Amino acid sequence: MSDQTPGAPTTVSRVPRESAAGEEAYLEVTDLQVQFPTADGLVRAVQGLSYSVPLRRTLAIVGESGSGKSVSSMAVLGLHDRRVARITGSIKVGGREIVNMSDKDLEGFRGGDAAMIFQDPQSSLHPYFTVGDQIMESYRAHNNVSKRAAKERAIDMLNRVGIPNPKRRVDQYPHEFSGGMRQRAMIAMALVNDPKLLIADEPTTALDVTVQAQILDLIADLQRDFGSAVVFITHDLGVVAEIADDILVMYAGTAVEHGPVNKILGEPLHPYAWGLLESIPALTGEPQPLHPIPGSPPSLLAVPSGCPFHPRCEFKDRVPDDWCTTLRPELVPRTADQGRTSRCHLKEPDKVFATEVLPRLP
Amino acid sequence: MTAATTPAKSGVRSVPGAPLLELENVKMHFKAKGEGLLARKTQWVQAVDGVDLTVQPGETLGLVGESGCGKSTTARLITRLLEPTAGQIRYQGVDIAHMSERKLRPYRREIQLIFQDPYSSLNPRHTVGTIVGTALRTHGMVAKSGELSRVQELLEVVGLNPEHYNRYPHEFSGGQRQRIGIARALAARPKIIVADEPVSALDVSIQAQVMNLLESLRKELGIAFVFIAHDLGVVRHFCDRIAVMYLGRVVEEGPRDSLYEKPQHPYTQALLSAVPDIGVVRGVPPKNRIRLVGDVPSPVDPPSGCRFRTRCWKAQDICATDDPALIERAPAQRVACHFAEPPAESILAETA
Numbered sequence: 001m002s003d004q005t006p007g008a009p010t011t012v013s014r015v016p017r018e019s020a021a022g023e024e025a026y027l028e029v030t031d032l033q034v035q036f037p038t039a040d041g042l043v044r045a046v047q048g049l050s051y052s053v054p055l056r057r058t059l060a061i062v063g064e065s066g067s068g069k070s071v072s073s074m075a076v077l078g079l080h081d082r083r084v085a086r087i088t089g090s091i092k093v094g095g096r097e098i099v100n101m102s103d104k105d106l107e108g109f110r111g112g113d114a115a116m117i118f119q120d121p122q123s124s125l126h127p128y129f130t131v132g133d134q135i136m137e138s139y140r141a142h143n144n145v146s147k148r149a150a151k152e153r154a155i156d157m158l159n160r161v162g163i164p165n166p167k168r169r170v171d172q173y174p175h176e177f178s179g180g181m182r183q184r185a186m187i188a189m190a191l192v193n194d195p196k197l198l199i200a201d202e203p204t205t206a207l208d209v210t211v212q213a214q215i216l217d218l219i220a221d222l223q224r225d226f227g228s229a230v231v232f233i234t235h236d237l238g239v240v241a242e243i244a245d246d247i248l249v250m251y252a253g254t255a256v257e258h259g260p261v262n263k264i265l266g267e268p269l270h271p272y273a274w275g276l277l278e279s280i281p282a283l284t285g286e287p288q289p290l291h292p293i294p295g296s297p298p299s300l301l302a303v304p305s306g307c308p309f310h311p312r313c314e315f316k317d318r319v320p321d322d323w324c325t326t327l328r329p330e331l332v333p334r335t336a337d338q339g340r341t342s343r344c345h346l347k348e349p350d351k352v353f354a355t356e357v358l359p360r361l362p
Numbered sequence: 363m364t365a366a367t368t369p370a371k372s373g374v375r376s377v378p379g380a381p382l383l384e385l386e387n388v389k390m391h392f393k394a395k396g397e398g399l400l401a402r403k404t405q406w407v408q409a410v411d412g413v414d415l416t417v418q419p420g421e422t423l424g425l426v427g428e429s430g431c432g433k434s435t436t437a438r439l440i441t442r443l444l445e446p447t448a449g450q451i452r453y454q455g456v457d458i459a460h461m462s463e464r465k466l467r468p469y470r471r472e473i474q475l476i477f478q479d480p481y482s483s484l485n486p487r488h489t490v491g492t493i494v495g496t497a498l499r500t501h502g503m504v505a506k507s508g509e510l511s512r513v514q515e516l517l518e519v520v521g522l523n524p525e526h527y528n529r530y531p532h533e534f535s536g537g538q539r540q541r542i543g544i545a546r547a548l549a550a551r552p553k554i555i556v557a558d559e560p561v562s563a564l565d566v567s568i569q570a571q572v573m574n575l576l577e578s579l580r581k582e583l584g585i586a587f588v589f590i591a592h593d594l595g596v597v598r599h600f601c602d603r604i605a606v607m608y609l610g611r612v613v614e615e616g617p618r619d620s621l622y623e624k625p626q627h628p629y630t631q632a633l634l635s636a637v638p639d640i641g642v643v644r645g646v647p648p649k650n651r652i653r654l655v656g657d658v659p660s661p662v663d664p665p666s667g668c669r670f671r672t673r674c675w676k677a678q679d680i681c682a683t684d685d686p687a688l689i690e691r692a693p694a695q696r697v698a699c700h701f702a703e704p705p706a707e708s709i710l711a712e713t714a
Contacts (some may be wrong), residue, residue, distance in 0.1 A: 065565055074623060165655075209428070210636045211657075213651060217653065238637065278570070283641075296568060297565070321481065
């Protein structure tokens with residue numbers, strides 16, 4: 001991939017993998033709550049979140065700003081300051097409990113078994129150290145090796161992520177790299193210890209589409225080689241369709257829908273997921289007026305009672321007895337398909353989607 | 363030309379029959395210091411290097427391309443926040459490229475700008491009423507007594523509560539702030555609005571709300587738009603005509619449908635094929651993706667001939683020596699490539 005001569009375009013198409021049924025979870029999150037006490041009150045950033053990811057699979061967590069997708073993933077790596085955040089519930093990675101793990105154990109766990117790729121490579125790489133130094137530091141923290149061996153490893157990793165001329169690049173500083181190359185360098189740093197769990201928090205949001213396509217291919221290739229479990233956080237449903245096996249849709253700190261990618265994007269069951277699909281302009285066909293979700297996401301200081309989505313939901317009148325405003329729905333299978341769950345009181349959501357929502361999708 | 367122009371009361375002259383906006387061979391080269399041994403030698407960043415564009419009244423022109431392609435610089439040139447190093451920017455036939463600030467003022471009223479970042483583009487110390495009302499006062503558009511009611515009218519047009527005129531920007535959400543920015547642009551009753559990534563900073567559901575607002579304004583008020591975005595779906599939704607930029611030049615320009623369905627420039631084809639599409643999961647066969655190699659070259663020292671040749675799979679010797687001109691290859695579709703041709707099969711999967 002470090003070949004710089006333009007050749008015939010490589011064409012790539014992805015085939016969705018088989019179902020996850022029967023595979024053992026590598027990451028298992030159970031009833032996770034993350035709260036931040038502030039001067040204005042208690043911010044309930046994550047409320048009762050549960051999901052699991054087996055090795056070799058990719059879970060996409062989708063949601064808007066303030067939905068709790070980043071906060072919950074930072075908790076998985078123990079990145080919250082315990083003096084500030086109240087975390088309860090359970091997060092198990094490879095059988096080890098992360099909530100309440102000691103700082104010393106966390107240090108050994110982070111960057112070793114589990115690693116993270118951040119959105120903004122500009123601010124996540126240290127400007128004073130060479131790219132090579134930063135990759136070597138991560139490698140030497142977890143492996144008892146000489147500087148020379150670590151540098152060999154750094155060069156090898158840069159080559160692996162498709163950075164041309166890695167022997168020269170390893171001694172350069174982040175500002176000498178372009179945006180796409182910085183993101184590649186950060187992926188090299190995250191993968192230097194062969195992590196079994198990779199959390200990618202909006203890794204392509206700051207990048208241009210052609211570079212984004214390169215990075216998505218790279219993450220997919222590396223996942224196949226390393227056999228890792230990947231949690232991919234994004235707000236871009238197009239990216240999800242290309243890279244994910246399963247999707248978790250989050251709203252106001254909770255999961256509102258969970259299941260295989262083709263089901264959730266093809267025939268979602270939750271009105272919030274419908275609204276998201278209706279907000280994205282299509283790339284083909286005659287442009288149709290968009291049908292956006294009214295209002296804006298709620299403040300996490302005062303999450304609405306009952307279903308947190310009810311103030312913006314156009315289907316709440318179809319549910320009897322004010323359930324939507326008073327009773328918080330459970331995340332359970334809503335149709336005959338047991339492999340997917342949704343948090344909504346609406347009856348027969350599959351029929352409502354097929355007859356009312358599908359015809360007006362852009 | 364002066365003889366043909368008709369002076370208007372507003373101070374804006376116009377040549378009969380001229381398009382609303384016309385850019386001819388516009389260049390913007392920024393001075394940059396060299397590095398190391400070259401420190402004494404002046405280098406020029408060729409941010410925009412010979413752009414031709416035309417916008418008719420009421421039309422929406424989309425400008426797409428990746429970071430560094432010069433689309434935002436073009437926006438700043440049209441609004442004359444920058445003075446071009448070469449070329450003409452004609453507004454209703456009158457060249458405003460080097461016009462003095464005093465003469466330019468009436469034109470500034472008619473050419474408005476909406477910014478990307480709703481957080482940094484509103485003065486935090488001013489109330490919404492002051493922000494929106496400034497244009498009214500600057501251009502003497504309403505009497506002092508009528509200012510408040512006009513501000514409230516504008517807030518209502520963009521879907522904000524008119525009673526909130528005395529609030530400050532921090533009291534509003536991102537989507538609401540972008541609406542304030544739109545109200546500020548509308549206050550001047552512009553004929554053309556340059557919108558530089560107006561929805562990129564917003565969440566998906568809010569983005570769709572703002573898009574619908576812009577669309578209704580365009581239809582009701584007949585304002586022309588130059589709409590800059592990197593999201594190709596958003597641009598397609600909003601624009602009649604689209605120009606694709608690469609490294610300071612327009613490489614392809616055409617009507618929406620022909621550009622998306624039969625792109626002829628290799629860069630346009632690569633760009634369209636790289637857009638992730640959710641159609642894949644609805645049973646649409648996955649499209650073939652063209653993977654571009656390497657990065658965009660530096661605008662300080664762009665490649666000779668065709669600027670895309672270093673990453674192009676069709677490049678031949680002629681591409682390094684002859685700079686391809688932007689010529690019409692299909693009705694109203696202009697392409698700058700020696701080997702322009704529509705793709706063998708559709709790049710974007712057909713929806714059922």
